[in-house]
Amino acid sequence: MSAAARISGKVHKWLALVMAIQILFWFVSGLFFAVVPIERVRSEHMVAEAQTSPIALADAAAGLQRVASAGAQPGERIELRTVMGRPMAIVTAAPGRPRLYDLRSGRRLSPIPATLAVAIAERDHIGEDRAAGVELVTTASPEYRGALPAWRVDFQGENAVSFYVAADTGAVSARRSTLWRVYDFLWSLHIMDFENHEDFNTPLLIIATALALVMIVTGIVLFPSRLGYNAWRRRRRRDARQPSA
Structure with a gap:
C-alpha cells in the first residue's frame, strides 16, 4: 500500500x-x-374548496365610504376579499398593522376574536371535524413564522392538524400537522x-x-x-x- x-x-x-x-x-x-x-406535508389535501364571491365595484365603493364614515384611518394599500361569505377590506398603512373592515357595516373587525378565528378555520378545513381548542400566538416559533398575532386552532384526529388564522386579516396563514412536524x-x-x-x-x-x-x-x-x-x-x-x- x-x-x-x-x-x-x-x-x-x-x-x-x-x-x-x-x-x-x-x-x-x-x-x-x-x-x-x-402537498401532503403542507396539508393541502385538508383544505376545503373555496367558495368565491365576487365583490361588485359599486358595493366596494359604497362599503369603503361606510368605512371612511366610521372614522377609519387612511392606508397605503386596500385589499378587497371575502371572509365567511362577507365582503371585507384590508387597509394597510406603513408603519402599522393591517386593519380588517366589514364593508356592509363599515365596522372594524381586527384583531378578530377567537370565535371568528375558529369559524374561519372550520370553514377552511375539509370534512366535518370541529375545533378542539384555540390559542392566541404572539411570538414566532419554528412551527409558525407567519403574521402575528395569530390564532392557533387545533383539530382532533390522527393528523393533529392546527390551522393558524392571522388576527389582523382573518386569513389562514399556515396549516401544521403531525406529518409537517416530522418533516x-x-x-x-x-x-x-x-x-x-x-x-x-x-x-x-x-x-x-x-x-x-x-x-x-x-x-x-x-x-x-x-x-x-x-x-x-x-x-x-x-x-x-x-x-x-
Whole structure:
C-alpha cells in the first residue's frame, strides 16, 4: 500500500467514525423528503374548496365610504376579499398593522376574536371535524413564522392538524400537522440548524459538509487499493523484472 493510501485510510476511517450519525441523518431525511409529497406535508389535501364571491365595484365603493364614515384611518394599500361569505377590506398603512373592515357595516373587525378565528378555520378545513381548542400566538416559533398575532386552532384526529388564522386579516396563514412536524424535525437534522430549523448556512453544516467531502476524496484515493489494483500492478512489475526462462 502506498503512503497516500495509508494516510487516506486513516483519515477516511476516523472521519467515517465521526460523521456516521450525521451522514445517516442526511440519508434518512433525504429519503423522507423524496418519498413524501410536499402537498401532503403542507396539508393541502385538508383544505376545503373555496367558495368565491365576487365583490361588485359599486358595493366596494359604497362599503369603503361606510368605512371612511366610521372614522377609519387612511392606508397605503386596500385589499378587497371575502371572509365567511362577507365582503371585507384590508387597509394597510406603513408603519402599522393591517386593519380588517366589514364593508356592509363599515365596522372594524381586527384583531378578530377567537370565535371568528375558529369559524374561519372550520370553514377552511375539509370534512366535518370541529375545533378542539384555540390559542392566541404572539411570538414566532419554528412551527409558525407567519403574521402575528395569530390564532392557533387545533383539530382532533390522527393528523393533529392546527390551522393558524392571522388576527389582523382573518386569513389562514399556515396549516401544521403531525406529518409537517416530522418533516420539520428531519429538516432541522438535515441542515443542522437545531434551533430555528431554517438556516442552511450554519458553521456546523459547513464544517460537516467539508469533512464529508474529505471523507469522499480519501475514499476515492483508497478505491484502487481496496479493489486490489495496486497489488496487481506490483505483481506485474515484479513479473516484468524477472528474466524469462
